[in-house]
Amino acid sequence: MVEQQSSVVSRQSSERNVKINVGNLNVYFGAIHALRNISLEVYKNEILAAIGPANSGKTTFLRCLNRMNDLQPNFRVEGKVLLDGKNVYDTAVDVPFLRRRVGVVFATPTPLPMSVFENIAYGPRRLGTGKRSILEKIVERSLKKAALWDEVKNRLRDSALKLSGGQQQRLCLARALAVEPEVILYDEPCSGLDPISTAKIEETMFELQKDYTQILVTNNTKQAARVSERTAFFLMGELVEIGLTDKIFTAPQDQRTEDYITGRFG
Amino acid sequence: MKRPTEWFIERWILFNGIFSIAAVGLIFFFLTKEGFNLFKHYPLKDFLSGRQWYPISEPPKFGILPLILGSFWVTAGATLIAVPLGVASALFIAEVAKGWIKEYLKVGVEILAAIPSVVLGFVGLVTLVPMVKQMFHIPTGLTALSGAIMLAFMAMPTVVSIVEDALTAVPRSYREGSIAMGATQWQTIYRITVPAAGSGIVAGVMLGIGRVIGETMAVMMITGNAAVIPHTLLQPVRTMTATIASEMGETVQGSDHYFSLFAIGIVLFVITFIINLAADFFLHRKK
Numbered sequence: 374m375v376e377q378q379s380s381v382v383s384r385q386s387s388e389r390n391v392k393i394n395v396g397n398l399n400v401y402f403g404a405i406h407a408l409r410n411i412s413l414e415v416y417k418n419e420i421l422a423a424i425g426p427a428n429s430g431k432t433t434f435l436r437c438l439n440r441m442n443d444l445q446p447n448f449r450v451e452g453k454v455l456l457d458g459k460n461v462y463d464t465a466v467d468v469p470f471l472r473r474r475v476g477v478v479f480a481t482p483t484p485l486p487m488s489v490f491e492n493i494a495y496g497p498r499r500l501g502t503g504k505r506s507i508l509e510k511i512v513e514r515s516l517k518k519a520a521l522w523d524e525v526k527n528r529l530r531d532s533a534l535k536l537s538g539g540q541q542q543r544l545c546l547a548r549a550l551a552v553e554p555e556v557i558l559y560d561e562p563c564s565g566l567d568p569i570s571t572a573k574i575e576e577t578m579f580e581l582q583k584d585y586t587q588i589l590v591t592n593n594t595k596q597a598a599r600v601s602e603r604t605a606f607f608l609m610g611e612l613v614e615i616g617l618t619d620k621i622f623t624a625p626q627d628q629r630t631e632d633y634i635t636g637r638f639g
Numbered sequence: 640m641k642r643p644t645e646w647f648i649e650r651w652i653l654f655n656g657i658f659s660i661a662a663v664g665l666i667f668f669f670l671t672k673e674g675f676n677l678f679k680h681y682p683l684k685d686f687l688s689g690r691q692w693y694p695i696s697e698p699p700k701f702g703i704l705p706l707i708l709g710s711f712w713v714t715a716g717a718t719l720i721a722v723p724l725g726v727a728s729a730l731f732i733a734e735v736a737k738g739w740i741k742e743y744l745k746v747g748v749e750i751l752a753a754i755p756s757v758v759l760g761f762v763g764l765v766t767l768v769p770m771v772k773q774m775f776h777i778p779t780g781l782t783a784l785s786g787a788i789m790l791a792f793m794a795m796p797t798v799v800s801i802v803e804d805a806l807t808a809v810p811r812s813y814r815e816g817s818i819a820m821g822a823t824q825w826q827t828i829y830r831i832t833v834p835a836a837g838s839g840i841v842a843g844v845m846l847g848i849g850r851v852i853g854e855t856m857a858v859m860m861i862t863g864n865a866a867v868i869p870h871t872l873l874q875p876v877r878t879m880t881a882t883i884a885s886e887m888g889e890t891v892q893g894s895d896h897y898f899s900l901f902a903i904g905i906v907l908f909v910i911t912f913i914i915n916l917a918a919d920f921f922l923h924r925k926k
Contacts, residue, residue, distance in 0.1 A: 379739060438818070440819070441815065441819060444788070444814075444818065446737065446738070469818075469821045469822065469823050470821065472818065472819055472820070472821045473820070473821030476820070477819045479812065479815065479816070479819075481812065483810075483812035483813070483815065483816040484816070485813055485816055485817065485831060486813065486834075486835055495817070495820060495830070496821055496822070497819070498824050499821065499822040499823075499830070500821065533779035547815070548816070549819070549820065550819055551820075552821050559674070576688065
């Protein structure tokens, strides 16, 4: 059974399109070596989960993929992050355009202090879409994709800060979708949400799978097991193990992975 | 049962609180009492709208319109200079500058705030005044414009530090949310950070204006002190503060002239009070 699965993995990895290819990625914040020699591939249209205890580097890894770490002081990076074969850390890269292609949903809901409509229209507007009718279509389509439309369609003019936590988080997802990304990063998107809101986000992730490549950083190993195809286990800035989620959770190859998922530490 | 030290500290704080409020009340009471003596002999309307300030002629004329306009021109000019410069500096310090540049700039602004106004006035007198005179080919460089430029430097630190605080207080999540959607840094500043810090920015501007209106020493030295109604910024003016400061020493206590200076004080007090109230309103307004 295990052998069968690993043969599936090898066949898949050779056949499937690679969306993101990370090679020998090292990240430093001042003197702190936050990521050590990370190499992995993310396939097109998969859901990859990144798990690990606090300070394991999983969020830092995620934020490297669309260069959100550039905002941190003393940030330094070595190695390559290829998106469709092109290194995102090339000096010629248009960073705002990269962030449009690689959207992110943060750990805490971060609606901007404006109406629901404006929150979603913000991204398209910045890219030059000014026409109201087009924006209305984008807002409706994005909210529907994020499974929020039915709840807020009569509240588009209300402040986004008035929505519930779960709604705000789906609004942030809709907002990320509005600029038509190719990859969506989730940084512990359900850490502050109740189980029902969490389930809604997870359902939405499945729905989105046919169009997007998704990477989920989570502290909740059960969530990783539920949602993801493959799982990567990070520990102290290192990638300990990556493989099919079933395999990671049933027969991990590294002792540290087993210790973590069985709750012996972390 | 409270401990005696607790009891004592509570009473001590209470006493100090009441004392400072009482002091403000007494100052206002004294100002009003003295100032209103003028209106026994001189109509309030003539005082506020009179176009001539001849306090020691016979009969004396206590029209403070030229002084109000003098204060207005200098303040308006200083505001026009200080606000764009101050807000831009604050934006640069809070949003763009990094590392040691940021620290140096912050310290620099604090040093600017620490320069005594008389020193600024003195420096302005020997450098700025001749410059203005030459540049515009006017008989004297002691003009409203010189005062406005000099006062702009005094208002700037107030504007910069309050606006910078307001910008820094904008949650990081707003910026990240905007950046993550592909907005550029400038779009983020312009569309998200500045609107979110809006009330703090207005408050900073208001307090800067308050600082300028109340300023005395520097304006007295470089605005020419001619109590005439100004038509352009290139004329000498005299502000309300400079009038009080320069004339209080030479008036007879208890005379109408003496009372009229107190009455100017009331006008000044009311204006500053309104500005501070407005600043407070903006500062504490919830989104």
